[in-house]
Amino acid sequence: MDQIGLMRQLCLKTETKIVLVVLDGLGGLPNDAGKTELETAHVPNLDALASQSICGLSDPVLPGITPGSGPGHLALFGYDPLQCMIGRGILEALGIDFDLKPGDVAARGNLCTLDDQGIITDRRAGRVDTEKSRIIASQLDGIEIEGVRVIVEAVKDHRVVVVFRGEGLSDSVTDSDPQRVGLAPQPVFAGNDDSTKMARIANVFLTQASKILAGHHPANGLLLRGFSRMPHFPGFKDVYKLDACAIASYPMYRGLAKVVGMTVVKTGATLDDEIKTLKENFNKYDFFFLHVKATDAAGEDGDFGRKVSVLEDFDRRLPLIIGLKPDVMVVTGDHSTPATLGGHGWHAVPVVVNGKFCRPDTVSAFNETACISGGLGHIPACHIMPLAMANALKLEKYGA
């Protein structure tokens, strides 16, 4: 029996409430002073929480594996990230509340810059602003090829989503995005006999799109990757018997929450907005996924100081969440995003689990080094959900 099957068998509906706070890209690496972002930040409330809780380190996928946001979050939601995979196109579509129909194939699009020879010089078209992307997307939207409608919507900056809707489509096709500058966009190739129609339509669309884009320098090209269909994972309600509420201001994380059947509520862009949303909804649900993007964004930008500030900002607001008195509170990240690396890392992520029955350890600070000695030890991230459920007394005994 896999973990999801076990959860499905053991989970009970109870009155207790769980808050899972995901500080995106939480884990870091030491700066020249030998301290990570979290070790540098003044986070007295997180430290106090750690003192009263059980702590540890988690590996999102496996030691050494750097996860994208999809696997990182699926693991936190208790799904094996090596078994449960979500295509990039679907993630982007879900993140903008796109109403996917059965059979739709979605691809992630990058508006890019091509030179006179058709070579990619900027994969993000100078991070063209969202308003401009919207105008371009509306010009690309609605093309019909062999009865297949191609829907194009802007996401953010240079990112768009392209959805192919019609009969006989497939997601077994290759990317047109070579993911490097200095190369031309690639043709889309069929991965098997059933996907020749999909590949043909994608290529016809890309040819038509390139004519429309020609006048929009620096956004004069379009790269597609991650052709995918909606996956079918057993949902939170089914597996955990939870009425789960997702509070996330950033599209992709709303999308991830939808894939596992959480109710995604409207919220504003700031952490204060998110906490207000949490407060407003606290009586209506028994599980809350609260996503904080700014930690990851600072890490991705290589901005150590800003990541420290974001952590301190969160720490100042932590009492507002604790004040709601959830029965169980978990604070962790979906992966590390060390500022010194300027991107996602493979490094283990601190995790703290607080609840009346959590058996506190000796850890009295919430950071990478202190959590090594935590009572949870070093666990795969997909074990965090069962731990949260157990601490909320939402799990029956396994076996007689």
Place this chain on the structure above:
Amino acid sequence: MDQIGLMRQLCLKTETKIVLVVLDGLGGLPNDAGKTELETAHVPNLDALASQSICGLSDPVLPGITPGSGPGHLALFGYDPLQCMIGRGILEALGIDFDLKPGDVAARGNLCTLDDQGIITDRRAGRVDTEKSRIIASQLDGIEIEGVRVIVEAVKDHRVVVVFRGEGLSDSVTDSDPQRVGLAPQPVFAGNDDSTKMARIANVFLTQASKILAGHHPANGLLLRGFSRMPHFPGFKDVYKLDACAIASYPMYRGLAKVVGMTVVKTGATLDDEIKTLKENFNKYDFFFLHVKATDAAGEDGDFGRKVSVLEDFDRRLPLIIGLKPDVMVVTGDHSTPATLGGHGWHAVPVVVNGKFCRPDTVSAFNETACISGGLGHIPACHIMPLAMANALKLEKYGA
């Protein structure tokens, strides 16, 4: 997806270099003074390396499982040792650069001493010297039975390899070696209907061999075990995109390296020779497996003091390896060989991973007790390769 599949998908070819030093049988047990071999040894360079690195403990197979050299090394190379198995006969054959053909079945042979009743009194024939073994092997070599040619070659001391070459052979047969003194050698039994020919030929060969050996006391018997064929594992180049170089003076480890597709370079018998070989080849490869046998040999002999000396000898030479400036350096063992046990043990093995992006922990000494507090925690040995690859920035992100 299994780990090898994941690696195959994520590994990138880059310029970075990894050195994996395997101190065979590294882990130990405390002596009367309460300290293990590694804790007793003065190893300032290993301690300094630990201080700047991330450390931990690794289980070669599973907690409680004592591995042979095969599983111990396969795990370090990132292969699941419960899935990937190599027969002892194949290992011995590979270790002497024996040119195995498709269909060959190899067995490990021990020259042994039999008493007048044909009972084994010494499984190693007084560790008869290699020169004598060579003479005996040449007398046994070349026997033909039912069109199957039996090739016998000396390995080292009392050890020989016996290769059966011909049609319709199988490796599903039992050992003739009872692995205990006080018993007679056993007949070889077929494990299934397809292996009756193999068993028959092995038994005819053993009967003929016993006549030839009769005059060679104390090497007057031959025991066969580990009948096996060459396994087919995906190789290092295919899985990791590495040009891997193996530096090992002892036959079996060269054989293990060949099975996973490493290039085995010529080297001398001493650690100094091996380090010289490493230096000479450092520009030609991007992964180096450097094997140190003497730690295990001392442990096997129950010689605590010699194991301490070997560790100190290695420590004095460690700066020569570090001086080559590999991007990532790993020092660990394939299993424990505690001198107090006088053989391989199941005990977890210290591991240190050094690299620019390794997130150092608080461990400041390289030994069994200190490594308990390491940032890697307690990991299966097969996770060490992904960690080394990640630290060398040779892995793409998993998922979007």
